[in-house]
Structure formats: C-alpha cells, structure tokens
Amino acid sequence: MPTQQQSGPVSGSGSPRQVAVVGAGMVGLATAWFLQEAGVEVTVYERDHVAAGASWGNAGWLTPALTAPLPEPAVLRYGLRAVASPRSPVYVPLRADGTLLRFLGSFLAHSTARRWRRGMAAYVPLNERALEAFDVLAAGGVPARTHPARPFLACFRRERDAAPLLAELAEIRAAGQGVDCSVVPGSRARALEPALTEEVGAAVQVEGQRYLHPPEYLAALAQAVRVRGGELVEGTGVQELRDEPRGVTVVTGDGERQRHDAVVVATGAHLGRLAGRFGVRQPVQAGRGYSFSVPVAQRPRGPLYFPAQRVACTPLGDRLRVAGMMEFRRPGEPLDPRRIAAVAAAVRPFLRGVDLDDRRDEWVGSRPCTPDGLPLVGATTSPRVFVAGGHGMWGIALGPATGRLLAQAVLEGETPPELAPLDPLR
Ligand SMILES: Cc1cc2nc3c(=O)[nH]c(=O)nc-3n(C[C@H](O)[C@H](O)[C@H](O)COP(=O)(O)OP(=O)(O)OC[C@H]3O[C@@H](n4cnc5c(N)ncnc54)[C@H](O)[C@@H]3O)c2cc1C
Numbered sequence: 001m002p003t004q005q006q007s008g009p010v011s012g013s014g015s016p017r018q019v020a021v022v023g024a025g026m027v028g029l030a031t032a033w034f035l036q037e038a039g040v041e042v043t044v045y046e047r048d049h050v051a052a053g054a055s056w057g058n059a060g061w062l063t064p065a066l067t068a069p070l071p072e073p074a075v076l077r078y079g080l081r082a083v084a085s086p087r088s089p090v091y092v093p094l095r096a097d098g099t100l101l102r103f104l105g106s107f108l109a110h111s112t113a114r115r116w117r118r119g120m121a122a123y124v125p126l127n128e129r130a131l132e133a134f135d136v137l138a139a140g141g142v143p144a145r146t147h148p149a150r151p152f153l154a155c156f157r158r159e160r161d162a163a164p165l166l167a168e169l170a171e172i173r174a175a176g177q178g179v180d181c182s183v184v185p186g187s188r189a190r191a192l193e194p195a196l197t198e199e200v201g202a203a204v205q206v207e208g209q210r211y212l213h214p215p216e217y218l219a220a221l222a223q224a225v226r227v228r229g230g231e232l233v234e235g236t237g238v239q240e241l242r243d244e245p246r247g248v249t250v251v252t253g254d255g256e257r258q259r260h261d262a263v264v265v266a267t268g269a270h271l272g273r274l275a276g277r278f279g280v281r282q283p284v285q286a287g288r289g290y291s292f293s294v295p296v297a298q299r300p301r302g303p304l305y306f307p308a309q310r311v312a313c314t315p316l317g318d319r320l321r322v323a324g325m326m327e328f329r330r331p332g333e334p335l336d337p338r339r340i341a342a343v344a345a346a347v348r349p350f351l352r353g354v355d356l357d358d359r360r361d362e363w364v365g366s367r368p369c370t371p372d373g374l375p376l377v378g379a380t381t382s383p384r385v386f387v388a389g390g391h392g393m394w395g396i397a398l399g400p401a402t403g404r405l406l407a408q409a410v411l412e413g414e415t416p417p418e419l420a421p422l423d424p425l426r
Contacts, residue, residue: 015411016261016384017041020250022238022274025055026214026396027388028266029221030403032230033137035264038411042230043260045250047237051218053268054395057291057363059312059323060217061303062134062146062210062397064127065179068172069119069373070287070392071110074164090310091327091339100328103285106371119373120175122421126401127177129418131210133400137221144220149209149302151192155350156308159183159202165307166204180207193300195320199349211303213316214396241265241274243382262384262410269331269366271376271389278380280424284390286331286366290339291323293361297353309346320354321361322347331366339364367392376424377402378415386410387424 021032024046032042156162173179189203190196240251247259265274269286304313311324324343344356369392376390
C-alpha cells in the first residue's frame with residue numbers, strides 16, 4: 001500500500017497522485033522512488049524484469065568528472081578509421097538502415113567543439129547533483145551502497161597518450177565543473193593498483209568519483225520502491241498510451257487497461273516507440289556495449305579505465321567486470337562473441353592476476369543514445385506524459401538526479417531550469 005497517500009480516484013487536473021512509470025531500469029526506478037518521496041502512488045510496468053536493459057551489465061561508474069556529451073570532435077577523427085571492423089571499439093554495420101543513417105548523420109553534425117560545449121553546459125548542473133542524489137536514496141533507506149573510487153585511474157601506455165583525456169577534462173573544467181585530477185607515472189599507478197602491468201606507462205588519477213554494483217543496486221532500488229508501496233508489474237510490456245481528459249490509459253501487451261494520472265516513459269533504447277506519439281522526434285539509437293566478469297587475484301580498489309582501448313573495468317564483488325564497445329545496431333540483435341573477444345584482447349596487455357579467459361556473465365546491452373548526446377527528460381505534447389531517458393553512456397550516474405528533477409516537474413507541472421536543455425520536444 002502507498003505509504004503517504006491512499007489511492008484515490010484518478011484526477012484529471014492538479015498534482016498527479018497516481019503515476020505509472022514504464023521501464024524498470026535505473027532511470028525509471030529512480031523516478032518512481034522520488035515520486036514516492038513526494039507521496040505519489042506509483043506503478044512500474046516492466047516488460048521483462050528489473051534491470052533487464054542497459055542497467056544490468058554496465059560498468060557502474062558514478063564519475064561526474066567524465067560525464068559529458070558523446071558526440072565530440074574526436075568522433076569525427078575516429079570515424080575516418082575502420083568502424084566497420086568487429087574488432088574496432090566503435091562499430092557500425094556496413095548495411096546500416098535508413099533510421100541508423102539519419103541518426104549517424106545527425107550525431108556527426110553534433111560532433112563539433114561548439115556543440116559539445118553547449119551540450120556540456122547542460123550536463124554541468126546534472127553532474128553537480130549526481131552524487132548527492134545517491135546520498136538522498138541512501139538516507140531514504142535504499143539498502144545498497146555506492147563505493148568511493150580510491151583511486152579512479154585512467155591508464156595509458158605513454159604519458160603523451162593521456163593528452164586527449166586531459167584536454168577533455170580541461171574543457172569540462174572550463175564549462176564550470178570541478179575536476180580534480182593529476183598525472184601519475186606508471187610506477188605510481190602500479191603501486192596504487194598492483195593489477196596493472198608494466199605496459200601502463202602513465203595514468204590520470206581522478207579524485208572524488210564513485211562506483212556501484214549495478215545488479216545489486218538495481219535490485220535494492222526496486223525493493224525500496226516496493227517497500228514504500230509501489231507496485232512493480234514485471235513481465236508486462238506497455239503497448240500503447242492513450243491520453244484522455246481524465247488521465248492516461250496504459251494498454252499492456254495482453255490487452256489490460258489501467259488509467260493513471262500521469263505516465264513517465266523510461267524505456268531506455270526503446271523510448272521512441274511510446275514517446276513518438278507525444279511529439280518526441282529525437283531518435284534514440286541503441287549504442288550497444290558488451291561486458292563480462294573475470295576472476296582477479298587482487299581486487300582493484302577502484303575502476304580502471306583504458307581510454308585508448310575504450311574499455312572500462314570495475315571491481316564487482318570478488319570479480320572484475322570488463323566492459324566496452326559501442327555498436328550501433330538494433331537492440332534485440334544477438335550478442336556477437338567477436339566483440340567480447342575484442343574487449344578481452346584490448347585489455348590483456350595491461351592487467352595481471354586477471355584470468356580473461358575465465359569469463360562469466362557475458363552480456364550485451366543498449367545504451368540509449370541521442371544524436372546530440374543529451375538526455376530527453378521532461379513533459380511532452382501531453383502535460384500528462386513525460387519521458388526520462390536517452391542518457392547514453394551515463395544513465396547510471398545520472399539516473400537518480402534525473403528522477404529527482406523529473407519528479408519535481410511531474411508534481412509541479414513546471415520544468416526545473418536544470419531540465420530546460422533536455423526538453424524532449426527539442
Ligand atoms: C557496456 C556499458 C557500460 C556502461 N557503463 C556505464 C557507467 O559506468 N556509468 C553510467 O552512468 N552508465 C553506464 N552505461 C550506460 C547505462 O547503462 C545506461 O545509460 C542506463 O542503464 C540507461 O538506463 P535506463 O533506465 O534509461 O534504460 P534501461 O536500463 O535500458 O531500462 C529500460 C527498461 O525498459 C524496459 N522496457 C522497454 N520497453 C518497454 C515497454 N514497452 N514496456 C515496459 N517495459 C519496457 C526494458 O525491459 C528495460 O528494463 C553503460 C552502458 C553499457 C552498455
């Protein structure tokens with residue numbers, strides 16, 4: 001049962017009291033939790049199970065220092081290299097369909113320094129609120145921890161290879177965001193993390209970042225939503241949303257109908273399917289990434305990042321999760337084992353005491369990517385239908401801050417200034 005307000009008749013006006021959230025990933029669950037915080041009764045519809053999408057196998061980094069728009073000038077330079085090779089960390093199939101070509105065209109058009117800066121300015125207020133939102137969840141009883149990254153290391157063969165990352169961090173700082181980092185020699189990096197080999201000649205150490213265990217965190221967040229009286233309807237896909245004068249009717253795949261005062265669409269890489277009818281024109285393209293876990297002799301104390309190889313490693317329990325790749329393909333296509341092998345091969349020279357052949361939990365999942373690299377968060381052409389998604393590489397770090405701000409928008413009917421650049425109708 002709802003903790004603070006009883007379920008009443010669905011009201012056609014005023015602050016919504018009963019809200020449906022579609023999608024039980026980080027963004028949907030965090031939004032549900034923050035709506036409950038304000039006394040709203042929530043129903044979360046999930047077509048599969050909690051964290052069935054990108055929110056399961058990701059790297060779990062809560063690294064606002066690195067959280068920036070994906071389309072950047074380096075993409076243009078990189079795009080000239082062999083993106084059609086399955087071993088390339090960015091992969092575009094040779095026979096891209098029209099939707100993907102339109103997405104890529106727009107993505108490339110946004111990969112300029114000027115647009116990146118504009119996008120970054122939109123990220124700064126979200127990044128500044130990212131970690132605090134996790135603290136609010138913890139203080140509110142979500143029984144899962146976030147871990148300080150002591151240290152967070154971005155590792156390179158040579159010090160000069162760190163130049164692009166240092167330039168990006170300088171730009172992030174220039175956008176007004178605090179970034180505390182220093183370059184350390186390979187010997188110091190190995191002293192901090194004995195799992196690194198002699199191949200690491202230098203590292204950038206970034207302070208003040210955190211990480212979490214995605215499956216555990218999502219399970220705990222879902223449980224917290226249930227404990228506070230939320231209904232989590234798993235195995236129930238939403239087929240259609242009907243906007244009516246007295247509310248929004250959710251029509252599920254098996255034909256059930258349920259009316260709610262308002263609906264938040266948080267369906268990750270599938271956002272466009274339900275949101276398109278409500279004026280959301282920005283495409284959300286699956287940027288598929290892969291991960292697996294391997295045993296480690298000595299658990300690293302924080303995440304390890306290999307920017308040149310585009311691979312992220314995170315200590316999860318007694319194993320190391322290794323994640324990478326950006327594959328622009330349809331979300332439902334099967335896992336391609338060649339990409340898993342390519343990720344393992346890319347980090348093999350840099351890690352010791354790690355058995356990259358004893359892989360478990362091989363996974364592929366879809367980052368919800370937008371062409372301008374900005375999330376889509378806010379009201380649509382209907383004042384009762386909201387969307388929350390499109391966070392690309394950063395939906396775990398930004399999910400709670402997003403949910404907190406969106407809950408405010410749903411309840412007050414006004415867009416908080418932090419969400420203005422993320423207008424889903426842009
Ligand atoms: C390899 C990899 C590494 C990553 N590392 C990080 C990281 O370190 N830090 C970070 O911040 N981010 C990271 N990300 C990105 C992050 O995982 C995503 O941005 C985030 O999980 C998106 O969350 P979401 O809730 O929007 O979508 P999802 O987690 O995909 O959730 C959407 C949910 O909606 C459900 N759904 C879809 N359609 C319907 C429907 N019609 N009806 C009902 N339910 C529906 C799906 O089943 C799914 O459960 C990574 C991603 C990948 C792939």
